[in-house]
Amino acid sequence: xxxxxxxxxxxxxxxxxxxxxxxxxxxxxxxxxxxxxxxxxxxxxxxxxxxxxxxxxxxxxxxxxxxxxxxxxxxxxxxxxxxxxxxxxxxxxxxxxxxxxxxxxxxxxxxxxxxxxxxxxxxxxxxxxxxxxxxxxxxxxxxxxxxxxxxxxxxxxxxxxxxxxxxxxxxxxxxxxxxxxxxxxxxxxxxxxxxxxxxxxxxxxxxxxxxxxxxxxxxxxxxxxxxxxxxxxxxxxxxxxxxxxxxxxxxxxxxxxxxxxxxxxxxxxxxxxxxxxxxxxxxxxxxxxxxxxxxxxxxxxxxxxxxxxxxxxxxxxxxxxxxxxxxxxxxxxxxxxxxxxxxxxxxxxxxxxxxxxxxxxxxxxxxxxxxxxxxxxxxxxxxxxxxxxxxxxxxxxxxxxx
Amino acid sequence: xxxxxxxxxxxxxxxxxxxxxxxxxxxxxxxxxxxxxxxxxxxxxxxxxxxxxxxxxxxxxxxxxxxxxxxxxxxxxxxxxxxxxxxxxxxxxxxxxxxxxxxxxxxxxxxxxxxxxxxxxxxxxxxxxxxxxxxxxxxx
Numbered sequence: 001x002x003x004x005x006x007x008x009x010x011x012x013x014x015x016x017x018x019x020x021x022x023x024x025x026x027x028x029x030x031x032x033x034x035x036x037x038x039x040x041x042x043x044x045x046x047x048x049x050x051x052x053x054x055x056x057x058x059x060x061x062x063x064x065x066x067x068x069x070x071x072x073x074x075x076x077x078x079x080x081x082x083x084x085x086x087x088x089x090x091x092x093x094x095x096x097x098x099x100x101x102x103x104x105x106x107x108x109x110x111x112x113x114x115x116x117x118x119x120x121x122x123x124x125x126x127x128x129x130x131x132x133x134x135x136x137x138x139x140x141x142x143x144x145x146x147x148x149x150x151x152x153x154x155x156x157x158x159x160x161x162x163x164x165x166x167x168x169x170x171x172x173x174x175x176x177x178x179x180x181x182x183x184x185x186x187x188x189x190x191x192x193x194x195x196x197x198x199x200x201x202x203x204x205x206x207x208x209x210x211x212x213x214x215x216x217x218x219x220x221x222x223x224x225x226x227x228x229x230x231x232x233x234x235x236x237x238x239x240x241x242x243x244x245x246x247x248x249x250x251x252x253x254x255x256x257x258x259x260x261x262x263x264x265x266x267x268x269x270x271x272x273x274x275x276x277x278x279x280x281x282x283x284x285x286x287x288x289x290x291x292x293x294x295x296x297x298x299x300x301x302x303x304x305x306x307x308x309x310x311x312x313x314x315x316x317x318x319x320x321x322x323x324x325x326x327x328x329x330x331x332x333x334x335x336x337x338x339x340x341x342x343x344x345x346x347x348x349x350x351x352x353x354x355x356x357x358x359x360x361x362x363x364x365x366x367x368x369x370x371x372x373x374x375x376x377x378x379x380x381x382x383x384x385x386x387x388x389x390x391x392x393x394x395x396x397x398x399x400x401x402x
Numbered sequence: 403x404x405x406x407x408x409x410x411x412x413x414x415x416x417x418x419x420x421x422x423x424x425x426x427x428x429x430x431x432x433x434x435x436x437x438x439x440x441x442x443x444x445x446x447x448x449x450x451x452x453x454x455x456x457x458x459x460x461x462x463x464x465x466x467x468x469x470x471x472x473x474x475x476x477x478x479x480x481x482x483x484x485x486x487x488x489x490x491x492x493x494x495x496x497x498x499x500x501x502x503x504x505x506x507x508x509x510x511x512x513x514x515x516x517x518x519x520x521x522x523x524x525x526x527x528x529x530x531x532x533x534x535x536x537x538x539x540x541x542x
Contacts, residue, residue, distance in 0.1 A: 148411055167462045
């Protein structure tokens, strides 16, 4: 397959320039009627405390562009009673940007514009859904070509896009429903062992998965992400400063960003059964001087099982098309490390079974894995990879123990 | 009774020729005047809207069992399909197949059927290129 359908964004190396020194969350849940702003504040407060800092130490704030109800300098000062000047960037948040925020942060740290930078993301879509407003389809419903052409033909929302991708992946590579189910089951088992997971009390076996009805054939409800309320934040600083803080620093070693020429017009993407990870991951591994074989724990933006599967392939953890066979059995379990042929994957449960926090909770989980404080701890985890995804863009973030 | 069905703005200049052609029972897509290939989705390049034969092959499909948009109640369950069109290499047309899903295979020949967007539910008064399987007769 030709690679002219996308590209990697050229990025200067920031290997070793950024440390993640604190992580925090507001509890994830189904409908809670909490506001995104309040949850973001709670996550920020927890991340600052985790690092052993105080709100007055924070001088940088990263949020997601184009999403209502995210955080602001005014909200920060109102919550914490502070007055300092805050560098605010819209190059942060979740999805792809949970992986690329450290790149923008590196420049601010290098120039001295900021010393302690928070990246935060909050979402209240479970409450919005209950109120009949908002949700993940809104962007697509409002986009001109989608509204003017795709929606009238029933090609909407995301489950319809990715069910078609799954069918084509099955056709091209022999991927099976049970192999998609193996991803759903592995992540559910992780959620069952994670105190913060929305699906903690709900077991799922492969037999149960296969017995569930199709929602958008060939995908079942269990192939879809949750819709949740919650927030998470991580705190970035230089590795030098981080070494004096409360927790063992986690060092950003590589960042990559990939772009699909077709953007979110998924039907027209040149390689229909691939993701822009095909471009992001090689760039990140090159920056880090690492390879997929070095990764001890992987967390990937998983709106649907098929999207998780394609990114595992596109990031180089197996050959393209072999993802179905690769994820079968217990390979994705946290208990079976790389030394035993496994690939510990979405060890908090991911978007499918932890919560739909759009990927920022994935980064929080990986930081905890590298510190040795995860609920489903991977033995001797030293290298972690996050695969961020927005559809038209993807990112790879590689982190290592200091 | 088309309440809530997501109707297209058939006057949007980027797609008006597509919908105008469909109303006349023709499938037309924008081919670049300069360079090669089709400008799909339209980017604003200079194009001519060329008529296509309306045949092609099924690239992929899914079966939507429950309405995921309130406006789809009248068409659900339905087969969402992408079709590779004869005469328009590189284009995958977003459409619906008016077929029972158990008859479908990837690569199957399909042919356009101009019909109301809301088929088989309430009429929307917008004619669109939906598709059916194209059973090519055995000439032997």
